[in-house]
Amino acid sequence: MSVFYLVAFLAIFFALMTIFTKNPVHSVLYLVITFFTLTVHYILLNAQFLAVVNFIVYMGAIIVLFLFVMMLLNLNEEAEPVKSNLVKIMGAIAGMCLLATLLGAFRVIEPSNEMVAAHADIGLVENLGKVLFNEFLLPFEISSILLLAAMIGAVLLAKKDVKKA
Amino acid sequence: MGNIVEQIQGVPLNHYIIFCSIIFAIGVTGVLIRRNVIIIMMSIELMLNSVNLLLAAFSAYRGDPSGQVFVFFVMALAAAEVAVGLAIIIMVYRNTKSLDIESLSKLRW
Numbered sequence: 113m114s115v116f117y118l119v120a121f122l123a124i125f126f127a128l129m130t131i132f133t134k135n136p137v138h139s140v141l142y143l144v145i146t147f148f149t150l151t152v153h154y155i156l157l158n159a160q161f162l163a164v165v166n167f168i169v170y171m172g173a174i175i176v177l178f179l180f181v182m183m184l185l186n187l188n189e190e191a192e193p194v195k196s197n198l199v200k201i202m203g204a205i206a207g208m209c210l211l212a213t214l215l216g217a218f219r220v221i222e223p224s225n226e227m228v229a230a231h232a233d234i235g236l237v238e239n240l241g242k243v244l245f246n247e248f249l250l251p252f253e254i255s256s257i258l259l260l261a262a263m264i265g266a267v268l269l270a271k272k273d274v275k276k277a
Numbered sequence: 278m279g280n281i282v283e284q285i286q287g288v289p290l291n292h293y294i295i296f297c298s299i300i301f302a303i304g305v306t307g308v309l310i311r312r313n314v315i316i317i318m319m320s321i322e323l324m325l326n327s328v329n330l331l332l333a334a335f336s337a338y339r340g341d342p343s344g345q346v347f348v349f350f351v352m353a354l355a356a357a358e359v360a361v362g363l364a365i366i367i368m369v370y371r372n373t374k375s376l377d378i379e380s381l382s383k384l385r386w
Contacts, residue, residue: 116288120296127300127323131307136315143319150326156288157337162348166329169352174322174359181315181363185370200310207306214298218291234342235333243342244349255353262357269364272371 116156123149140178147171159235293334300327314366314376318359325355 123146130142147170154163233239244252300323307320329348336344366376373380 116292120292124296124299124303127303130323131303131311131316131320136313139316139319143322146323147326150330153330154333157333159333159337159345159348162329162333162345165349165352169356170322170326173356177359177363178315178319181367184367185376203309204306206309207302210305211298211302214302215295218294218298234340235337235345240342240345240349244346247343248346248350251350255350258357259353262360266360266364269361270367 116153119149119152119156123153137179137182140175140182143178144171144175147175154235157235161235161237161240290334290338293331297327297331297334300324300330312378314369314378315363317378318362318366322355322359325351 126142126146126149130139130146133139133142147166151163151166151171154160154166304320304322304324304327307323308317311317311320329351332344332348332351336342336348369381370376
């Protein structure tokens, strides 16, 4: 039980560090730690498949993509655009307002205060695979088309324009 | 594994909702206060992740695997979104030589 609160505190702390650090590379590294704490949360929920996928897709693929783009663009702290303090304060206040609204709404609807029961086996690869390939087979296949389209789009967008150069 | 399962017995669903709301609000704040396009994308990832965790928590709470399958689809979508988004950022950087989101304000026309 206390593991949840420790990991939740770490996740919030590193998420805050992600958005408040000046250096973009440090920001990405803090984001890695945030994703890792979220992976620990999945393990605590006994969602082992999601934990592994989160680990591989987010920490492996997406973060490496971010780091590659940063390397490609050769960023440093001086190139970092800075917003005026007024806008920053207003943004922070707006975020806090959103949080207060959400928490107030959740207090009104009073979600059940029961414990999250450990349905020990729904998160295992075997059971998720059965659901995925029975009920969700069509969305699964369509998502492959989405990934193909994204791949072609990314290559086309990032390619240097040969004719212009 | 039994030890881990015992660990989560004591966490109410409420606390998952509060935790995920906080992470989501941090993501929104990040979008609002930063001007670097890459960091704005990272904040969006943060928001997607918080929603994913809440879906998984509800799925474990209801004992229904559909929620976790949905998280899987959201992850596939996030991967596609990041690939296209970063390609667009690289293109913008080539044209404007800056990562400032204000450099795109011409799009307002």
